Amino acid sequence: MRFAGSLLSVFALTLFAGFLATALPDALKHADTFLGRAVEHSGETVLEQRTRFWGETFTQSIGEIRRVIPPDGVYVLVNGDAADKGAPIWLRYELAPRRAILVPHADLRRPRRVRERIPGSARWVVVASEGRVPKLIDRARFLRRLGGSD
Amino acid sequence: MNEVLPSLGGVALFAAAGLGAAELFPGLRSLPLVRRLGYAYLLGIALVAGSLWALSHGLGVPLRRPAIWSCAAVPALAGLVARRLRREERKERAARPIRRPLWRRLTGALVSAVLAFVCLGIFAEAVTNPVGNWDSRMIWSAQAIYLRAEGTVDAEVLREWRWYIDHPRYPILLPLAQVAVQEGFGAPQDRQWYRALYAALLPAFLLVLGDGARRWAGRGPAALASLAAVSVPALTVWTAGGAASAYSDLPLACFFGAGLVLLLSARRSLLDGLAAGLFLGAAVLTKNEGIFLACSGLLLGGSSLGWKKHWRRLAAAAVPVVLACALFVSWKSAIPNRHDEKYASFVDPGDFWPEAVTRIPLMAGVIAREMFLQEVWGYFWWMAPAVLLVGWRGWRGRRRAVSVPLLLGFASPLVVVWGAYTVHRNPVFLAPVTWNRFLVQASLPLFLLLSLSLRDLLRRVRSIRDAAAAVWRPQRRVLARRAGGAPHRGAIDLGSGSGAGRSRAARPCAGRAGCGPPVRGASAKRQERQESGQLSSFVHTSSSVAGNVETAAKNVPATSSRASERPRRRSHRSSGSSPTAPARTCRSFRSRERGASGPRPGG
Numbered sequence: 065m066r067f068a069g070s071l072l073s074v075f076a077l078t079l080f081a082g083f084l085a086t087a088l089p090d091a092l093k094h095a096d097t098f099l100g101r102a103v104e105h106s107g108e109t110v111l112e113q114r115t116r117f118w119g120e121t122f123t124q125s126i127g128e129i130r131r132v133i134p135p136d137g138v139y140v141l142v143n144g145d146a147a148d149k150g151a152p153i154w155l156r157y158e159l160a161p162r163r164a165i166l167v168p169h170a171d172l173r174r175p176r177r178v179r180e181r182i183p184g185s186a187r188w189v190v191v192a193s194e195g196r197v198p199k200l201i202d203r204a205r206f207l208r209r210l211g212g213s214d
Numbered sequence: 215m216n217e218v219l220p221s222l223g224g225v226a227l228f229a230a231a232g233l234g235a236a237e238l239f240p241g242l243r244s245l246p247l248v249r250r251l252g253y254a255y256l257l258g259i260a261l262v263a264g265s266l267w268a269l270s271h272g273l274g275v276p277l278r279r280p281a282i283w284s285c286a287a288v289p290a291l292a293g294l295v296a297r298r299l300r301r302e303e304r305k306e307r308a309a310r311p312i313r314r315p316l317w318r319r320l321t322g323a324l325v326s327a328v329l330a331f332v333c334l335g336i337f338a339e340a341v342t343n344p345v346g347n348w349d350s351r352m353i354w355s356a357q358a359i360y361l362r363a364e365g366t367v368d369a370e371v372l373r374e375w376r377w378y379i380d381h382p383r384y385p386i387l388l389p390l391a392q393v394a395v396q397e398g399f400g401a402p403q404d405r406q407w408y409r410a411l412y413a414a415l416l417p418a419f420l421l422v423l424g425d426g427a428r429r430w431a432g433r434g435p436a437a438l439a440s441l442a443a444v445s446v447p448a449l450t451v452w453t454a455g456g457a458a459s460a461y462s463d464l465p466l467a468c469f470f471g472a473g474l475v476l477l478l479s480a481r482r483s484l485l486d487g488l489a490a491g492l493f494l495g496a497a498v499l500t501k502n503e504g505i506f507l508a509c510s511g512l513l514l515g516g517s518s519l520g521w522k523k524h525w526r527r528l529a530a531a532a533v534p535v536v537l538a539c540a541l542f543v544s545w546k547s548a549i550p551n552r553h554d555e556k557y558a559s560f561v562d563p564g565d566f567w568p569e570a571v572t573r574i575p576l577m578a579g580v581i582a583r584e585m586f587l588q589e590v591w592g593y594f595w596w597m598a599p600a601v602l603l604v605g606w607r608g609w610r611g612r613r614r615a616v617s618v619p620l621l622l623g624f625a626s627p628l629v630v631v632w633g634a635y636t637v638h639r640n641p642v643f644l645a646p647v648t649w650n651r652f653l654v655q656a657s658l659p660l661f662l663l664l665s666l667s668l669r670d671l672l673r674r675v676r677s678i679r680d681a682a683a684a685v686w687r688p689q690r691r692v693l694a695r696r697a698g699g700a701p702h703r704g705a706i707d708l709g710s711g712s713g714a715g716r717s718r719a720a721r722p723c724a725g726r727a728g729c730g731p732p733v734r735g736a737s738a739k740r741q742e743r744q745e746s747g748q749l750s751s752f753v754h755t756s757s758s759v760a761g762n763v764e765t766a767a768k769n770v771p772a773t774s775s776r777a778s779e780r781p782r783r784r785s786h787r788s789s790g791s792s793p794t795a796p797a798r799t800c801r802s803f804r805s806r807e808r809g810a811s812g813p814r815p816g817g
Contacts, residue, residue, distance in 0.1 A: 075600070076600045084442065091335075092328070152378070153352045161359050
């Protein structure tokens with residue numbers, strides 16, 4: 065019985081050693097990669113960093129919207145995807161601390177309801193879609209396109 | 215590299231505040247600096263962000279530089295003053311460093327280097343890339359940006375229902391810590407210096423784990439458990455809860471684990487209870503489930519220590535938890551809930567029974583799939599159950615007082631999430647986005663249990679090796695005699711210094727009928743050394759030093775730590791027979807000298 069227990073101990077320790085043997089090199093490799101990238105991208109400006117990470121088009125588009133809407137401004141955030149893929153969440157983060165009023169995609173079929181929800185202070189509308197560049201629209205233009213009644 | 219200095223500054227802000235505050239708590243200040251740092255960092259986050267929350271909500275203090283630096287400076291200065299007042303006492307109590315064998319020091323240095331390299335890698339990632347993961351951008355970092363912009367925790371964007379914000383009633387301790395870093399160092403929004411705050415949680419986790427594991431399992435198992443922890447992607451590079459993300463699961467794991475370790479350690483100081491309570495209170499303010507974990511931490515501490523005997527300490531621990539709950543409830547009561555999981559609509563408490571049992575077959579497969587995801591756990595769950603089960607003997611005896619609460623502490627987050635699965639209309643959808651994160655929350659007790667099991671396994675494997683040696687060496691001696699040669703030195707080494715410290719199990723023939731005395735065949739030279747008192751074991755077993763604790767402490771072996779373990783083990787088994795009395799006195803003296811608490815490794 066004691067012998068079996070000892071064998072089990074050896075087996076368990078072998079498993080542990082096997083785990084370390086497989087996982088620890090991976091962890092070290094990750095760390096090495098991260099350190100290498102840190103050295104490679106040292107001295108980057110914020111814009112260069114964001115362009116590298118998010119892509120040039122997206123970064124430029126966000127920059128343009130930020131220039132138009134002041135940091136304490138209010139905007140309407142329209143979900144352009146019928147199936148919610150979270151595009152408004154990502155866009156809201158990029159545009160924070162500007163305050164957003166969300167218009168879900170389903171509400172676009174009910175223009176009256178949307179009109180009621182948009183306050184007068186919200187002068188801009190931003191349309192977010194997965195995989196597309198965010199689009200900045202003037203409020204009046206958006207309401208025109210939205211139509212008049214439910 | 216532009217990010218490195220301010221990012222380090224953000225980490226130092228919390229570490230300095232925490233190091234200062236740690237001076238006020240005996241259980242923390244008595245730890246060596248490196249082991250103290252993990253607790254100090256967490257304590258710094260808890261104190262700076264927690265006091266910012268209380269000041270902003272209670273007194274309307276704006277979340278600006280003066281408040282942030284004051285919140286960090288007050289505990290740091292308090293610690294400096296306390297340290298200065300105690301300096302004379304500290305000089306008297308300065309402990310002699312205990313020298314370990316060279317190979318142990320080298321191994322320790324190698325393990326530390328590996329751990330540091332992985333932590334450095336995570337830090338490098340944090341200063342190279344912007345935060346790019348889901349919940350960080352959806353909840354925690356978005357909240358931080360809004361709070362910073364408005365300069366108050368009672369921001370309009372949270373309190374007015376029309377503004378689009380996800381989970382507005384989630385606790386904001388970590389967003390406030392982000393605000394402290396960003397505002398304290400004047401960061402532009404796209405400079406995410408707060409990311410290092412999360413990266414530094416990995417070393418904090420490892421230091422707390424190392425401290426707890428060394429208290430209860432010893433250096434070797436602590437090192438192995440730390441290596442295992444750093445090898446698990448879920449704690450490091452996983453972007454949905456690890457240190458490379460900005461999620462609140464790893465912080466919650468740290469706060470809950472640190473509170474539990476402090477509460478279970480053997481010191482009986484009221485202030486240490488308060489320190490444990492500060493960690494558990496921070497858990498309350500970190501995530502919604504933190505309330506359950508904090509309460510379970512208090513319950514486990516109480517049941518482990520004894521309610522009657524330690525009620526003051528437990529009451530001291532409960533005070534910050536109650537205050538944190540009051541602050542959280544007061545803050546969130548003014549916030550209308552929206553864009554949140556509609557718990558009320560999908561939760562039906564009536565479903566709790568028998569769903570808690572009947573859903574096991576349905577959920578087991580989903581949970582198993584999550585646990586065996588390579589990018590999250592690697593092969594960890596192929597290994598951990600076997601090690602934990604086979605090494606269960608490491609949880610027995612004196613360690614039962616910590617192993618049972620640790621086991622229940624590991625189970626606590628899983629019970630919470632299982633409760634959610636039980637009442638959720640679609641638990642198969644919920645499990646993939648929650649299970650692994652709750653495992654992360656439970657990971658500190660888990661790795662502490664792993665270290666206890668590893669301790670047992672290592673001892674048992676060592677006993678096999680020694681048993682084999684015990685059989686083999688006399689055979690070699692007999693063979694040598696038959697061959698007419700002199701007995702090999704190794705043949706008479708059964709009871710010499712290298713084996714002197716091993717337990718009875720490690721020397722199966724020791725003291726048994728028919729096997730002869732344990733030091734059979736000791737050479738004359740060795741006997742001379744024994745008589746002259748140079749052998750370490752002699753220090754412990756000789757009655758001549760029984761009355762002189764100071765002398766015994768000086769004679770504690772400089773190199774043979776294993777040898778010094780032998781009387782300790784015996785002392786536990788023999789319940790204080792006279793030869794072991796000096797050993798116990800000596801050990802307790804050394805424990806006081808080092809300020810260590812709790813059961814010692816090797817006991």
